[in-house]
Amino acid sequence: MxxxxxxxxxxxxxxxxxxxxIGLGWTGSILANELTDEGLDVIAIERGPxxxxxxxxxxxxxxxxxxxxxxxxLFLRPDQTTFTxxxxxxxxxxxxxxxxxxMPPNGVGGGGVHWNAETxxxxxxxxxxxxxxxxxxxxxxxxxxxxxxxxxxxxxDLEPHYDQFEYLCGTCGAAGNLKGKxxxxxNPFEGPRSRPYPNPPQKQGFGHMLWAKAAAGLGYKPxxxxxxxxxxxxxxxxxxxxxPCTYCGYxxxxxxxxxxxxxxxxxxxxxxLRKSNFSLRDNSEVTRIDTDGSxxxxxxxxxxxxxxxxxxxxxxxxxxxxxxxxxxxxxLLSKIGQPYDPVANTGVIGRNFTHxxxxxxxxxxDKTKFNFNPFIASGAIGMCIDDFNGDNIDHGPLGFVGGGxxxxxxxxxxxxxxxxxxKGTPKWGAAWKKNVADYYLSxxxxxxxxxxxxxxxxxxxxxxxxxxxxxxRPLMRMTIDFHDNELKAAAYMTDKYAEIVKAMGASxxxxxxxxxxxxxxxxxxxxxxxxxxxxSDPKTSALNRYLQSWDVPNLFVMGASAxxxxxxxxxTGTVGALAYWAAKAIREQYLKNPGPLVHA
Amino acid sequence: MLARASVIRGSLPWRPNAGAPPTxxxxxxxxxxxxxxxxxxxxxxxxxIPPDPRAPGGKDSGCAVYLDRQLAGPYGRAEGDYNAGPFxxxxxxxxxxxxxxxxxxxxxxxxxxxxxxxxxxxxxxFVELNDTEKDDLLHQLEDGKAKLEGADGKKFVEQIxxxxxxxFFADPIYGGNRDMAAWKMIGFPGTRYNYLDWIDRHNERFPxxxxxxxxxxxxxxxxx
Numbered sequence: 001m002x003x004x005x006x007x008x009x010x011x012x013x014x015x016x017x018x019x020x021x022i023g024l025g026w027t028g029s030i031l032a033n034e035l036t037d038e039g040l041d042v043i044a045i046e047r048g049p050x051x052x053x054x055x056x057x058x059x060x061x062x063x064x065x066x067x068x069x070x071x072x073x074l075f076l077r078p079d080q081t082t083f084t085x086x087x088x089x090x091x092x093x094x095x096x097x098x099x100x101x102x103m104p105p106n107g108v109g110g111g112g113v114h115w116n117a118e119t120x121x122x123x124x125x126x127x128x129x130x131x132x133x134x135x136x137x138x139x140x141x142x143x144x145x146x147x148x149x150x151x152x153x154x155x156x157d158l159e160p161h162y163d164q165f166e167y168l169c170g171t172c173g174a175a176g177n178l179k180g181k182x183x184x185x186x187n188p189f190e191g192p193r194s195r196p197y198p199n200p201p202q203k204q205g206f207g208h209m210l211w212a213k214a215a216a217g218l219g220y221k222p223x224x225x226x227x228x229x230x231x232x233x234x235x236x237x238x239x240x241x242x243x244p245c246t247y248c249g250y251x252x253x254x255x256x257x258x259x260x261x262x263x264x265x266x267x268x269x270x271x272x273l274r275k276s277n278f279s280l281r282d283n284s285e286v287t288r289i290d291t292d293g294s295x296x297x298x299x300x301x302x303x304x305x306x307x308x309x310x311x312x313x314x315x316x317x318x319x320x321x322x323x324x325x326x327x328x329x330x331x332l333l334s335k336i337g338q339p340y341d342p343v344a345n346t347g348v349i350g351r352n353f354t355h356x357x358x359x360x361x362x363x364x365x366d367k368t369k370f371n372f373n374p375f376i377a378s379g380a381i382g383m384c385i386d387d388f389n390g391d392n393i394d395h396g397p398l399g400f401v402g403g404g405x406x407x408x409x410x411x412x413x414x415x416x417x418x419x420x421x422x423k424g425t426p427k428w429g430a431a432w433k434k435n436v437a438d439y440y441l442s443x444x445x446x447x448x449x450x451x452x453x454x455x456x457x458x459x460x461x462x463x464x465x466x467x468x469x470x471x472x473r474p475l476m477r478m479t480i481d482f483h484d485n486e487l488k489a490a491a492y493m494t495d496k497y498a499e500i501v502k503a504m505g506a507s508x509x510x511x512x513x514x515x516x517x518x519x520x521x522x523x524x525x526x527x528x529x530x531x532x533x534x535x536s537d538p539k540t541s542a543l544n545r546y547l548q549s550w551d552v553p554n555l556f557v558m559g560a561s562a563x564x565x566x567x568x569x570x571x572t573g574t575v576g577a578l579a580y581w582a583a584k585a586i587r588e589q590y591l592k593n594p595g596p597l598v599h600a
Numbered sequence: 601m602l603a604r605a606s607v608i609r610g611s612l613p614w615r616p617n618a619g620a621p622p623t624x625x626x627x628x629x630x631x632x633x634x635x636x637x638x639x640x641x642x643x644x645x646x647x648x649i650p651p652d653p654r655a656p657g658g659k660d661s662g663c664a665v666y667l668d669r670q671l672a673g674p675y676g677r678a679e680g681d682y683n684a685g686p687f688x689x690x691x692x693x694x695x696x697x698x699x700x701x702x703x704x705x706x707x708x709x710x711x712x713x714x715x716x717x718x719x720x721x722x723x724x725x726f727v728e729l730n731d732t733e734k735d736d737l738l739h740q741l742e743d744g745k746a747k748l749e750g751a752d753g754k755k756f757v758e759q760i761x762x763x764x765x766x767x768f769f770a771d772p773i774y775g776g777n778r779d780m781a782a783w784k785m786i787g788f789p790g791t792r793y794n795y796l797d798w799i800d801r802h803n804e805r806f807p808x809x810x811x812x813x814x815x816x817x818x819x820x821x822x823x824x
Contacts, residue, residue: 055618061813066612066770067622077680085694086665094690094697097682206802248793258793273612283605305605371803376790376795385796415788428648428761437654440786441805466686519693573805 025110117228251379
């Protein structure tokens, strides 16, 4: 009998806690730390195992491309749970049997263990997107089925919390806007910062700097990518210490046994785990948020451990901190909030689901003149420009909205993934082998065009009618495709990027703009967002501006599921800022008077 | 390793070797392939990655051994994948929808390849064809001119090219890339983890030889 079929009919009820946190990644760790500081008794329940840097990722065997990158060892296994996928509503969704377009995290630390640590802020205009674009271009400029919204929170609201997250992480970067004054060498398009980054930028490799020089020559404003890989030793405000990054090139998909990458384990868990009012259950999956008879109050959660035992954990406050799509799934399975119906255009849970629209350009250089040593890199190394992000350019003549940062942000030279050959090379045989050998050191692969993806009426999440997880619960169904707006933006930015690579002196420039249809087998990023979005109106959002459920006021939902649409950046900085913003609202407002913080 | 739920409080748990270091693939009998299958795969490895003065070919660098050990292990069984039905044919952008994991798939492909060669290539096995004949057959499978019975020859070539090239570049601990031949060929220093002294040395070739998870040949005393 397998563990799953042994799930008992009767759950054992545990002693009540003040707070139960579902998932111990970045947001769970931050919320747990903030709420234990308030004196509350907090338990976190995590689906995956306990993991720590020195024990799980020692540098004598963590650098294993096959094990971690190709075989996905740190990620959730699809047999635990997966998603079904289709492009259009009239198609049949089929299960993702092995990961491709994205890889959901698992275990203590969540995605914070194996991310690259790019730590961006969104633009001020991103948070008031519909208002901003409508004012600048008129309402008729946006496609009719585009469902972008304002967030209900502004950049100014979040600025102190971006700052908190960056100082927790020790983010390395060059400020581009200090209290409204533009700074040379930073990103001139960013919102005003209250103080500089806690650490100077990382060092850059030859390819990164050559790209920046070419970009500057074309009139753009290059700056170092904000990085959570340490440029120097750093002790954060909690007293937790990180060491300098050694540019080993095993960052994304890997844990850092060198303690050089900001992760919950290297920034907050050493403090949190030692608190007497915190405990953690690992290898335990929450299957339901329990509510009382009214459906308006959460009473706690039900979870199943790896032995198949079912438990109930009562609590006064529930904080949902899982990966974005699992947040949405748990809300639907717990029947909290009205499920989104794209035909009737009603309901909110599953609405405004987005991913990213990534493109790239490959440059091949003369090997007698260029040696990039691509293996000397870090996860968030690189030089970027923000000239084409958000609404930093006039979109009027272009016929699309949105954008993304462009960057030479090559993170590694791991050879299974980094053996690009020019187009026209045979896929195997003597000519293939020769070109792999000739171009390995003189190719810059896949420069990042980190395109935004805005929300649409027919891109959404709901429960699959056919496929089930190991507990017999419906899988989450993704209905997602690219729309013309995003593909136009991708083509435009790819052309701009290619001009930079040409100016660098590449002998071969290969453009790879993202094309439709959305493909579940091609990795883009793991930035899947939305589905339980924040906003000002309960008819079009699941959460209020404090990430509190409109329907169940003692439930808060963290993470990128709250994004009404995706900006042209990596999401973690904004996820961290929102977590601190919500924690402050809970500490300063909710606990004094538990109930809705916003009356609609 | 079976993960068990636990309650953690008060301190950070410590277990030695919690990350389960990989074990070195040992030479020895084939674990998955039959002798006939192994002969075909080694022959394929040497056409996909032919020996040349820069580096040994796929056979001598262990790519067939790599694939054998992978197919005998979790990858072959599609362990951890979502293997529940119903199985329905999907669009290419919906990914693999077959009930067969890689091990079963390779068994079928290699049997179909052998049947084809016996029937259409003068009653010879693939390994008995000359290099030109081997390459021609692979090209014909790729463009659909040669059709395997009950198997998709195009998919077969696509997958085995991917798997054998992966074995060529993966850490030698997994059986391929013997003596780090592939890494030496391209200039990849392997599992070194500290380049602080080289990050600023732009456009200069990194001078040190590669290291693998299993160390380096000269670190291990020669037997006998």
